[in-house]
Amino acid sequence: MTKDQLIAFETDIADEFNAAKIPAPVHLYFGNEDQIIEFFGRVRAEDWVLCSWRSHYQCLLKGVPPEELKREIMACRSISLCFPAYRIVSSAIVGGVLPVAVGIALSIKRSGGSNRVFCFMGEMTAETGIAHECVKYSRNHGLPIHFIVEDNAKSVCTDTREAWAQPRLSFEEGDDPFVTYYRYESKYPHAGAGQRVQF
Numbered sequence: 001m002t003k004d005q006l007i008a009f010e011t012d013i014a015d016e017f018n019a020a021k022i023p024a025p026v027h028l029y030f031g032n033e034d035q036i037i038e039f040f041g042r043v044r045a046e047d048w049v050l051c052s053w054r055s056h057y058q059c060l061l062k063g064v065p066p067e068e069l070k071r072e073i074m075a076c077r078s079i080s081l082c083f084p085a086y087r088i089v090s091s092a093i094v095g096g097v098l099p100v101a102v103g104i105a106l107s108i109k110r111s112g113g114s115n116r117v118f119c120f121m122g123e124m125t126a127e128t129g130i131a132h133e134c135v136k137y138s139r140n141h142g143l144p145i146h147f148i149v150e151d152n153a154k155s156v157c158t159d160t161r162e163a164w165a166q167p168r169l170s171f172e173e174g175d176d177p178f179v180t181y182y183r184y185e186s187k188y189p190h191a192g193a194g195q196r197v198q199f
Helices: 003-018 033-040 056-061 066-074 097-111 129-140 160-164
Strands: 048-051 088-090 117-122 145-151 179-183
Touching (some): 056 088, 088 097, 097 129, 129 145
Parallel strands (some): 048 117, 145 179
C-alpha cells in the first residue's frame, strides 16, 4: 500500500463522514504516512498489531482489504476495528490494548513462537501508568513486543506537553530499544473530518 493510497482511503472516509453517512466517531490519520509505511517494513503476516481508536492505516498495511475495512467503518466500527484473521486488534479504550499486547507477547514467548507483537499508542497514552508498566514488564521479561508512540502533540484538543508541564515526553529521546517514537502533524481534528478548533 502506497502513501497516496493511504491518503486516498482516509480522504474517502472523511468525505463519507462529512456527508453524514457514518453516524459514529471516526479518527483519521494524516501526515505520518512515510513513518508508518517504513515501520511496517518490519511487520510480518504472522505478527500481531494492536492499536487504539485510530487504526485505519495499520489495518490497511497489515493486509486488510480496503473494501472490507470500509464496510466496518461504515458500520460504525471505526474506533474498535478487529480483524483476527489478519492478527490486528484495536480498542477505543485509552491504553486498553496495551496489557492485551503484553499478554499475547508473553504467550508467544512461553510457547516458543517466532512471531512478534507491535503495539501502537498515542503520546498522551504513553505518559500513563499503564504504558510505563507494560513497557517495563515487557523489557524486564524479554518479551517479543515493540511499542510505537505516535505523537501528534494533542490529547483530544489539549496540548500534551502543556498538560504535563513537560517540554519533552518520556519516550521522545528514543533510547529504549522496546519503543519507537515519532512525531507528525495531522490536518484532521481528534475525531471527525472538519477543521480543528483549539480553545
